[in-house]
Structure formats: structure tokens, C-alpha cells
Amino acid sequence: xxxxxxxxxxxxxxxxxxxxxxxxxxxxxxxxxxxxxxxxxxxxxxxxxxxxxxxxxxxxxxxxxxxxxxxxxxxxxxxxxxxxxxxxxxxxxxxxxxxxxxxxxxxxxxxxxxxxxxxxxxxxxxxxxxxxxxxxxxxxxxxxxxxxxxxxxxxxxxxxxxxxxxxxxxxxxxxxxxxxxxxxxxxxxxxxxxxxxxxxxxxxxxxxxxxxxxxxxxxxxxxxxxxxxxxxxxxxxxxxxxxxxxxxxxxxxxxx
Amino acid sequence: xxxxxxxxxxxxxxxxxxxxxxxxxxxxxxxxxxxxxxxxxxxxxxxxxxxxxxxxxxxxxxxxxxxxxxxxxxxxxxxxxxxxxxxxxxxxxxxxxxxxxxxxxxxxxxxxxxxxxxxxxxxxxxxxxxxxxxxxxxxxxxxxxxxxxxxxxxxxxxxxxxxxxxxxxxxxxxxxxxxxxxxxxxxxxxxxxxxxxxxxxxxxxxxxxxxxxxxxxxxxxxxxxxxxxxxxxxxxxxxxxxxxxxxxxxxxxxxxxxxxxxxxxxxxxxxxxxxxxxxxxxxxxxxxxxxxxxxxxxxxxxxxxxxxxxxxxxxxxxxxxxxxxxxxxxxxxxxxxxxxxxxxxxxxxxxxxxxxxxxxxxxxxxxxxxxxxxxxxxxxxxxx
Numbered sequence: 001x002x003x004x005x006x007x008x009x010x011x012x013x014x015x016x017x018x019x020x021x022x023x024x025x026x027x028x029x030x031x032x033x034x035x036x037x038x039x040x041x042x043x044x045x046x047x048x049x050x051x052x053x054x055x056x057x058x059x060x061x062x063x064x065x066x067x068x069x070x071x072x073x074x075x076x077x078x079x080x081x082x083x084x085x086x087x088x089x090x091x092x093x094x095x096x097x098x099x100x101x102x103x104x105x106x107x108x109x110x111x112x113x114x115x116x117x118x119x120x121x122x123x124x125x126x127x128x129x130x131x132x133x134x135x136x137x138x139x140x141x142x143x144x145x146x147x148x149x150x151x152x153x154x155x156x157x158x159x160x161x162x163x164x165x166x167x168x169x170x171x172x173x174x175x176x177x178x179x180x181x182x183x184x185x186x187x188x189x190x191x192x193x194x195x196x197x198x199x200x201x202x203x204x205x206x207x208x209x210x211x212x213x214x215x216x217x218x219x220x221x222x223x224x225x226x227x228x229x230x231x232x233x234x235x236x237x238x239x240x241x242x243x244x245x246x247x248x249x250x251x252x253x254x255x256x
Numbered sequence: 257x258x259x260x261x262x263x264x265x266x267x268x269x270x271x272x273x274x275x276x277x278x279x280x281x282x283x284x285x286x287x288x289x290x291x292x293x294x295x296x297x298x299x300x301x302x303x304x305x306x307x308x309x310x311x312x313x314x315x316x317x318x319x320x321x322x323x324x325x326x327x328x329x330x331x332x333x334x335x336x337x338x339x340x341x342x343x344x345x346x347x348x349x350x351x352x353x354x355x356x357x358x359x360x361x362x363x364x365x366x367x368x369x370x371x372x373x374x375x376x377x378x379x380x381x382x383x384x385x386x387x388x389x390x391x392x393x394x395x396x397x398x399x400x401x402x403x404x405x406x407x408x409x410x411x412x413x414x415x416x417x418x419x420x421x422x423x424x425x426x427x428x429x430x431x432x433x434x435x436x437x438x439x440x441x442x443x444x445x446x447x448x449x450x451x452x453x454x455x456x457x458x459x460x461x462x463x464x465x466x467x468x469x470x471x472x473x474x475x476x477x478x479x480x481x482x483x484x485x486x487x488x489x490x491x492x493x494x495x496x497x498x499x500x501x502x503x504x505x506x507x508x509x510x511x512x513x514x515x516x517x518x519x520x521x522x523x524x525x526x527x528x529x530x531x532x533x534x535x536x537x538x539x540x541x542x543x544x545x546x547x548x549x550x551x552x553x554x555x556x557x558x559x560x561x562x563x564x565x566x567x568x569x570x571x572x573x574x575x576x577x578x579x580x581x582x583x584x585x586x587x588x589x590x591x592x593x594x595x596x597x598x599x600x601x602x603x604x605x606x607x608x609x610x611x612x613x614x615x616x617x618x619x620x621x622x623x624x625x626x627x628x629x630x631x632x633x634x635x636x637x638x639x640x
Contacts, residue, residue, distance in 0.1 A: 022341060022343065023340070023341020023342065023343060024341060024342060024631070025342060025626075025629065025630075025631045026631060044636075045638060046424075046635065046636055046637050046638045047633060047635060047636060048635070049394055049424075049634050049635050052392060052394060052634060052635070054632065054634065072637055072638055072640075073640075074489075074522050078640045081640050082638060082640070085638065101521060101522035102521045102522065103517060103521065103522060103523060103524050103525060103564055103565075104517060104521065104562075104564055106564070157338045157339055158338070159338070205341075206338060206341065209341045209342070210337050210338065210341065
């Protein structure tokens with residue numbers, strides 16, 4: 001098989017599993033990264049105890065790309081400020097934009113997300129916006145300079161899987177950027193399903209962090225993501241495809 | 257102004273009245289709540305619902321829920337884990353003044369109690385901060401007694417400005433103020449405000465708060481809304497459980513928080529669940545006791561009602577109880593607490609407001625959390 005790299009903002013990755021770091025013990029980070037061959041980890045800047053003890057940034061293994069997120073931002077201005085702060089403290093150019101102004105459902109605000117993306121992309125950030133899967137928003141994010149689009153599979157933390165499956169499919173078909181399913185993925189099988197659909201990568205946190213054996217679950221996700229990717233590249237069997245072909249021609253009656 | 261002979265519903269001059277109907281809604285629900293009307297099947301039905309409604313919450317607080325405490329704990333633990341993982345916030349409180357203008361029957365700091373009073377100078381405040389920050393804390397809760405005269409808005413504002421040099425997260429637990437004053441505190445560096453209604457029973461409220469601005473029930477009730485209008489990121493709710501009927505008070509606290517979150521969806525909501533404890537000069541004044549099992553029931557009901565809300569566990573509780581609830585329903589724990597004025601940098605300058613049950617230091621709390629597989633979190637917000 002020819003090389004199958006995930007490319008985000010000009011950076012190449014072999015792994016299509018992005019790990020969130022907010023919900024498990026820092027001491028476990030290294031082992032999880034090794035077990036699941038993770039190359040990207042997201043970190044909430046608000047959690048970074050800069051210059052203090054137990055600073056999460058000190059636990060990110062070497063060679064892993066750090067993706068600071070803007071969690072805690074309630075509007076685009078706050079997201080922009082957090083992204084700039086992250087860059088100032090040495091977190092690099094990647095940023096996952098999250099704008100949430102609802103403490104109950106934690107749903108992202110697509111409109112504010114587009115605005116933050118536009119500002120940050122102009123400032124040279126590699127912007128990966130977290131969004132509710134809406135086609136128009138995704139197009140706006142492309143115009144705003146996003147480097148990937150991260151639609152939610154289900155509300156964050158719910159482990160409900162691909163509730164937004166059909167809408168994510170639209171993005172996969174229409175948007176020429178990596179589509180990374182983020183939030184709601186509760187099981188490896190759901191991650192696999194999203195990859196079969198053609199998602200470029202999966203981001204998970206709660207599902208791994210709340211497993212009894214965090215390392216084993218992380219590697220289960222890695223395998224499921226690889227399996228789903230292979231299935232997508234192989235092309236699903238015709239009967240499973242939406243554009244299924246009848247086994248005998250439907251137009252065989254035509255005489256000229 | 258002497259308000260001993262005024263009703264608790266009368267505002268004092270200069271108290272801001274905001275346009276809100278939440279108090280009426282909460283008080284109607286409070287008045288109508290008859291916890292004896294709920295049965296085991298109501299509780300079982302509540303626990304089968306994915307989203308806990310106010311009716312479900314009412315059932316979960318009822319005596320009928322007591323036999324279900326194990327199921328409630330299991331569900332609470334899973335909700336807490338889903339929303340917070342194994343992260344636990346760690347902070348410490350600091351009293352910078354204990355002058356008080358209120359006469360609250362149950363409180364060791366009340367103005368009629370002959371205790372040592374102190375206001376830390378800003379130099380002393382900074383020395384306390386330095387000492388606290390050196391221990392590793394990034395989050396601080398700054399408290400005063402309720403005296404505008406001795407601990408003025410400007411004094412507190414300046415203390416907050418200094419705090420923001422040392423801490424990433426600053427909360428205040430001080431007397432309620434107007435929205436523009438909360439906006440000023442926010443500008444000075446505070447993001448979180450705790451105000452406890454103590455009890456939602458107006459008769460008891462009147463009997464327990466004999467004079468002072470705290471006697472004004474609605475001004476206290478609307479403090480969280482004014483804080484959010486002033487730009488604060490989060491607000492904390494609570495009743496002093498045991499001052500009156502704890503089930504009704506807990507029900508009112510939950511209703512209050514739900515309605516405020518609905519009106520201000522961005523607001524970060526949290527709960528505290530103080531139980532009335534022995535205090536200076538008040539040995540025989542504890543009206544209705546709340547045992548640990550009942551206290552846990554309240555904490556679990558809050559968790560199920562608002563799975564996303566923070567729940568603090570007070571140092572008024574024993575180490576054993578705190579260790580048991582952390583990660584199950586509580587998400588935030590204080591360590592190295594001092595409940596007299598100052599005390600982190602040298603000796604405290606006053607008596608304690610109440611008795612502490614858990615005097616463990618930060619490193620002891622840290623060790624306990626790690627042993628339980630939890631991750632102590634020192635900073636969980638950025639001041640923006």
C-alpha cells in the first residue's frame with residue numbers, strides 16, 4: 001500500500017488518532033501515547049500550570065505534536081487571546097479552536113468559531129476548529145483559512161457515538177480539508193465507523209480516560225481507527241455503498 | 257442603617273434591584289415542595305431518566321430516596337467521570353478580614369460576638385499570597401466578613417489586583433454587591449463569586465439574620481445574577497444545611513441554579529454544601545442536624561440534576577467523608593485551609609469562623625488524590 005499520511009497545515013502524520021488529555025492522570029500519558037502510537041495530543045491551555053508543578057505541558061512526550069485548545073473561551077475574542085497566550089508560552093502554531101458559551105450541553109458556537117478561525121489563520125496559526133457539523137459553517141471555515149475541520153459526533157463527553165453521521169458524511173464529501181471527528185466517540189467500533197465513512201482522523205478523550213485499562217483502550221482505538229481507514233481505502237463492498245449497482249442492468253430494455 | 261424592624265424583603269438604600277423573576281419561581285417551587293409526597297417508585301422513575309427534571313430532583317431529595325443512595329452514588333460517579341474524568345480542582349481559601357456588620361445568630365464572626373477582629377493591610381495580604389503561591393496553589397478563594405466599612409469595595413479590589421499576580425484563578429466570597437461593583441472586581445482579576453443564601457425559608461431567614469445588610473433576602477438572592485451581569489465567569493450556590501429544613505433548602509438551591517443557568521447559559525455553575533458546625537459562642541444554637549448520609553444524598557442529587565456543575569467539598573467535613581465523595585460527586589477540594597484571618601504566612605489574627613474537621617496540608621491532599629487515581633488540577637481557567 002502506498003504511504004497514507006494525514007496532512008494538516010503542511011505537517012505529515014502517520015497516526016490518525018488524536019488524544020485529548022484533560023481527563024486522565026498525567027503519569028499515564030507516556031504509556032498511553034506509546035500503546036496507541038499517538039502523534040498528536042490536545043491540551044487545554046487553562047490547565048497548563050505554567051512554571052508550576054504538575055504542568056501538563058511537561059508531560060507531553062517528545063516527538064508528539066502539541067495542539068493547545070481554547071477551551072474556556074466564550075466568544076471569538078477569548079479564543080484568540082487564549083491561542084496567542086499558548087503561542088507565547090511555546091505551544092507552537094497549532095491550535096484547536098473551541099468556543100463554547102453553554103455550560104450545560106457544551107455545544108460549540110459555530111459563528112464565533114468561524115470568526116476566531118479567520119483571525120488566527122491570518123496570524124499564521126494552523127487552525128483546527130471544533131464545530132457542530134453544518135455544511136455552510138464548514139465552507140466558511142475553509143474560506144477563513146482552517147487547516148482541518150473537527151465536527152462533533154455527539155455532545156462532548158456523552159460517548160454516544162456518531163449521532164451526526166449523515167451530516168459528517170456531507171462534510172467528508174464536500175470539504176477538501178481533513179475532517180476529524182471530535183467528541184462523542186465512545187467506543188472503538190464508533191471510531192472505526194467514522195473512519196469507514198472517510199473521516200481523516202478521530203479525536204477521543206473521555207472514552208479512553210474512563211476505561212478501566214486506559215492503555216488497552218487507547219490501543220483498541222488505534223487499531224479500530226487503522227481498520228476503519230483501511231476499509232475506506234479498500235472501498236466498501238458495493239452492497240454497502242449508497243450508490244449500489246443492480247446486478248443486471250436496469251436499462252437493458254432499451255432497443256436502440 | 258438599622259434594619260432590625262424591617263422585613264427581610266425590604267431593600268436598603270443603594271442596593272441595586274435587577275429585573276428578574278427567578279426569585280418568584282424559586283420561592284413558588286420551594287413553597288410547593290412536599291418531600292413526603294414522593295415514593296420509592298418516583299425515585300426509581302427519576303433514576304431511569306436520562307435527564308433529571310426538577311420533579312425527578314424533588315424525588316431524589318425526598319426521604320424515599322434514602323434506600324437508593326447506593327444507586328444514586330453509582331450514577332453520580334459515572335456522570336462525574338464523564339464530565340470531569342479524574343481531574344479534581346484544588347484550591348485554598350484566605351480570609352483577609354473578619355469585621356462584620358451583620359447579626360447572624362449561627363455565625364462565629366457575627367457583629368455581636370466579642371472576638372478579635374482584623375483587616376490585613378495590602379502588604380500583609382501580599383505576604384499571605386506569596387506564601388500560598390509558594391506552596392503551589394494557582395487558585396485562591398478570597399473571603400472577608402461582611403463589612404463594607406472595614407473591608408471596602410476598593411480594599412477588596414486592590415487585594416484582587418495583587419492576587420492576580422500570583423494566581424490564575426481568583427474567586428471571592430464576600431458581601432453581595434451591585435453589578436457595577438462585581439464588574440469592578442472582575443476587572444481587578446476575579447472570575448468566580450460564591451454567595452450562599454443560607455436558607456430559603458424567609459421566616460427562618462428573618463430569625464437568623466437579625467440585622468445588617470445580610471438581612472435583606474432578595475438582595476442576597478440576586479447576587480449571582482448581578483455577578484454574571486458584571487462579567488463573572490462562574491457563580492456558586494449553597495444553603496447552610498441544617499439551619500432550616502435541609503431538603504427544602506437543597507431543593508431551592510437546585511431550582512435557583514437551574515434557572516440562573518438557563519438565563520445565563522455560559523455561566524459556570526457550582527455548588528457548596530456547608531453543614532452547620534459548632535462555632536464560637538453558639539454551642540446550643542444548631543437548629544436541625546444533618547447527618548453524613550443525608551448530606552451525601554444532597555450532593556448526589558445536585559450531581560444528577562446538573563452533571564456538568566462543580567461541587568466543592570468543605571473542610572468542615574471529615575477527611576474520611578471528603579475522601580469518599582471526591583470524584584464520586586465532588587469535583588473540587590480545598591487544602592491547607594485557615595478559617596481565621598490570614599494564617600498562611602504566620603499566625604492567624606483572629607479566632608476561626610467555624611471548626612475545621614480536615615486540617616490536611618496540600619501535600620497530604622495531593623497524596624490522597626493520587627492514591628485514589630485522581631489527578632489534582634491546580635489551574636483550570638485562564639483570566640481573560
